[in-house]
Amino acid sequence: MPFAVVGLNHxxxxxxxxxxxxxxxxxMTDALARVLEGKGxxxxxxxxxxxxTEFYLHLTEPxxxxxxxxxxxxxxxxxxxKPADRYLYVRRGSDAVQHLYKVVSGVDSMVLGEVQxxxxxxxxxxxxxxxxxxxxxxxAVFNRLFQSALAVGGRVRSETRLSEGAASIPSAAVELARxxxxxxxxxxGMVIGAGDMGELTLECLVDEGVTSVMVASRNMxxxxxxxxxxxxxxxxxxxxxxxLPEMDIVITCTAAPHAMVTLEEFRxxxxxKLKSPLxxxxxxxxxxxxxxxxxxxxxxxxxIDDLKTIVTANHERREAELPKAEAxxxxxxxxxxxxxxxxxxxxxxxxxxDRAESVxxxxxxxxxxxxxxxxxxxxxxxERLTRDILQKxxxxxxxxxxxxxxxxxxxxxxxxxxxxxxxxxGGDV
Amino acid sequence: xxxLAYAIAAVLYLAxxxxxxxxxxxxxxGATALxxxxxxxxxxxxxxxxxxxxxxxxEAPLVGLxxxxxxxxxxxxxxxxxxxLFSSARPVGLLLAPVVVLFLLLALVIGIxxxxxxxxxxxPWLLFHISLAFFGYAGWVVSAAAASMYLLQFRELKHKxxxxxxxxxxxxxxxxxxxxxxxxxxxxxxxxxxxxxxxxTIRFEQALRISDPKVIWGVLAWLAMLLALWARFSGxxxxxxxxxxxxxxxxxxxxAYFVARMLIPETQFFL
Numbered sequence: 001m002p003f004a005v006v007g008l009n010h011x012x013x014x015x016x017x018x019x020x021x022x023x024x025x026x027x028m029t030d031a032l033a034r035v036l037e038g039k040g041x042x043x044x045x046x047x048x049x050x051x052x053t054e055f056y057l058h059l060t061e062p063x064x065x066x067x068x069x070x071x072x073x074x075x076x077x078x079x080x081x082k083p084a085d086r087y088l089y090v091r092r093g094s095d096a097v098q099h100l101y102k103v104v105s106g107v108d109s110m111v112l113g114e115v116q117x118x119x120x121x122x123x124x125x126x127x128x129x130x131x132x133x134x135x136x137x138x139x140a141v142f143n144r145l146f147q148s149a150l151a152v153g154g155r156v157r158s159e160t161r162l163s164e165g166a167a168s169i170p171s172a173a174v175e176l177a178r179x180x181x182x183x184x185x186x187x188x189g190m191v192i193g194a195g196d197m198g199e200l201t202l203e204c205l206v207d208e209g210v211t212s213v214m215v216a217s218r219n220m221x222x223x224x225x226x227x228x229x230x231x232x233x234x235x236x237x238x239x240x241x242x243x244l245p246e247m248d249i250v251i252t253c254t255a256a257p258h259a260m261v262t263l264e265e266f267r268x269x270x271x272x273k274l275k276s277p278l279x280x281x282x283x284x285x286x287x288x289x290x291x292x293x294x295x296x297x298x299x300x301x302x303x304i305d306d307l308k309t310i311v312t313a314n315h316e317r318r319e320a321e322l323p324k325a326e327a328x329x330x331x332x333x334x335x336x337x338x339x340x341x342x343x344x345x346x347x348x349x350x351x352x353x354d355r356a357e358s359v360x361x362x363x364x365x366x367x368x369x370x371x372x373x374x375x376x377x378x379x380x381x382x383e384r385l386t387r388d389i390l391q392k393x394x395x396x397x398x399x400x401x402x403x404x405x406x407x408x409x410x411x412x413x414x415x416x417x418x419x420x421x422x423x424x425x426g427g428d429v
Numbered sequence: 430x431x432x433l434a435y436a437i438a439a440v441l442y443l444a445x446x447x448x449x450x451x452x453x454x455x456x457x458x459g460a461t462a463l464x465x466x467x468x469x470x471x472x473x474x475x476x477x478x479x480x481x482x483x484x485x486x487x488e489a490p491l492v493g494l495x496x497x498x499x500x501x502x503x504x505x506x507x508x509x510x511x512x513x514l515f516s517s518a519r520p521v522g523l524l525l526a527p528v529v530v531l532f533l534l535l536a537l538v539i540g541i542x543x544x545x546x547x548x549x550x551x552x553p554w555l556l557f558h559i560s561l562a563f564f565g566y567a568g569w570v571v572s573a574a575a576a577s578m579y580l581l582q583f584r585e586l587k588h589k590x591x592x593x594x595x596x597x598x599x600x601x602x603x604x605x606x607x608x609x610x611x612x613x614x615x616x617x618x619x620x621x622x623x624x625x626x627x628x629x630t631i632r633f634e635q636a637l638r639i640s641d642p643k644v645i646w647g648v649l650a651w652l653a654m655l656l657a658l659w660a661r662f663s664g665x666x667x668x669x670x671x672x673x674x675x676x677x678x679x680x681x682x683x684x685a686y687f688v689a690r691m692l693i694p695e696t697q698f699f700l
Contacts (some may be wrong), residue, residue: 164458180586182517182600273667277601294587297667306589313591 007054038068165314185209198253252288338406434478441471465513493544502532504567561622568615573679653678
């Protein structure tokens with residue numbers, strides 16, 4: 001089996017173990033070089049994210065090389081509660097190819113269908129490609145494997161709904177905000193309470209272009225810290241009402257035991273008719289905002305339960321798309337495998353072409369001796385003509401031999417070709 | 430020949446309508462570039478039909494119900510094509526493409542040929558007057574479609590129903606801006622169109638025929654657009670209320686047209 005993947009992911013190891021195996025971006029090239037030093041490794045790539053650390057290997061001597069990679073991973077992790085190999089998995093041959101295709105498509109992700117992994121795989125591939133010379137990590141086979149993997153990821157995302165809809169509370173909030181405001185660029189956002197989930201939601205909104213971030217919290221030090229992180233300003237908790245009329249998006253996440261944004265106060269402090277929409281995300285338990293506020297004109301109020309409902313519905317929809325995604329992956333694994341198997345015909349094809357070329361050269365030389373009077377331009381024409389004829393004659397048998405090798409019929413077909421063209425196995429023409 | 434071009438355009442618009450509807454029914458987000466390409470192809474044939482008509486009959490297809498519907502639908506189709514450049518606005522074609530199909534099929538059934546209507550002033554002024562009025566109506570059709578979608582999307586977001594409307598329709602802000610721009614353009618064109626018509630009627634007849642049903646309807650349409658604009662820019666209404674005024678005003682004028690045509694069938698409506 002010429003391919004293998006060795007690694008761990010969110011299914012086989014908890015986060016405190018995964019982070020020990022993870023490679024920082026500055027450590028990646030050294031890790032790749034170290035694996036390449038091992039016996040039997042022809043090509044290697046390393047994917048290291050918060051949810052997985054995996055070495056992809058193209059091997060000439062599988063077992064020795066795999067042991068070497070396991071040692072490398074064990075060295076990276078240091079001391080662990082259990083032996084390193086308890087967290088690791090090894091997949092070989094077409095299973096390894098299938099695994100890569102699943103990873104890049106988001107089928108193997110913690111959040112089913114997540115899209116960031118496509119970029120992470122692309123980065124891993126680029127990092128491996130950056131190693132050149134003696135330590136070249138990616139050659140023809142891995143170029144093809146990773147390019148096809150990235151194409152599979154794109155195909156799964158365009159032909160299925162695996163990546164559609166928000167898959168987390170913060171991304172659900174962003175999705176809703178975008179349906180209200182369109183672009184979030186230049187919108188003003190406020191977080192009241194500055195809890196972890198509020199901060200995470202604010203981060204997602206800022207990533208989408210929300211500016212003028214304001215943080216109101218009873219803990220001013222915490223408010224200032226969060227505000228600084230997003231280039232915003234902090235405000236005393238008691239003053240948040242003064243800022244509220246200026247906001248487009250408000251996230252509430254306090255630990256208050258009762259609603260802080262009451263209908264009565266809202267009516268007193270806010271304009272009677274809001275000209276533009278106000279999107280309120282209440283992710284506190286118990287709720288910070290009285291639900292009746294959501295009935296007011298131009299106010300869109302969503303609680304954490306509403307967002308969870310969206311996320312659950314999207315997750316179910318994504319799950320329903322899995323069979324389609326897996327069918328695409330199966331199809332593409334077959335295609336890759338056919339291409340890879342087709343490489344078995346390459347040495348024979350090369351010898352066949354070399355022999356044909358040698359015959360052409362010899363015959364051409366002989367002919368030109370007899371056609372001494374031909375001017376240089378005509379000689380060139382004759383030269384090109386013979387080359388074109390050769391190409392055309394050899395094209396069909398070459399394609400058929402590759403096809404036969406891809407289908408596993410290479411033995412009989414190549415035997416027949418050797419007999420017909422008089423080319424010995426592994427020998428000279 | 431012009432009929433063939435119009436018929437091909439109608440088929441392409443129908444294909445685009447089906448494509449819009451399928452994507453909406455599957456609750457997919459937004460419309461794809463493919464549907465925009467189909468619309469562009471439709472507009473290409475539609476323009477060819479328009480030009481061939483002009484070459485054959487020596488006048489623009491603006492007089493008579495059939496030619497008028499064909500030309501009005503061309504303007505709406507051009508608006509869809511324009512929106513096709515912006516992926517966020519593209520889904521508005523869900524409502525507009527079937528309108529184009531309906532207008533064009535009606536035109537084909539009625540017959541797209543000069544009716545021989547004897548209007549008082551032909552030539553470039555008629556062309557200006559009717560073209561501007563058509564721009565006005567087309568703008569209003571687009572504005573009303575965007576406003577209707579705004580109201581539906583608003584309702585879905587308020588009630589937290591995140592189904593096909595939520596997924597397929599554009600964001601509220603996009604719909605609001607689109608309704609606003611289309612109304613402003615439509616109203617400006619309509620105002621100019623009415624002014625041109627008025628000035629030249631006075632010049633030819635020395636008086637404006639106030640009792641003419643088409644004049645009454647034109648003025649009613651202009652007033653309804655003015656009210657919709659007032660609702661939008663007065664600052665006294667929310668965006669949702671402005672959209673509501675827009676849709677209700679459009680519906681009233683649309684109904685008035687049918688009532689007028691049924692009650693006074695002999696009148697010379699250009700539509």
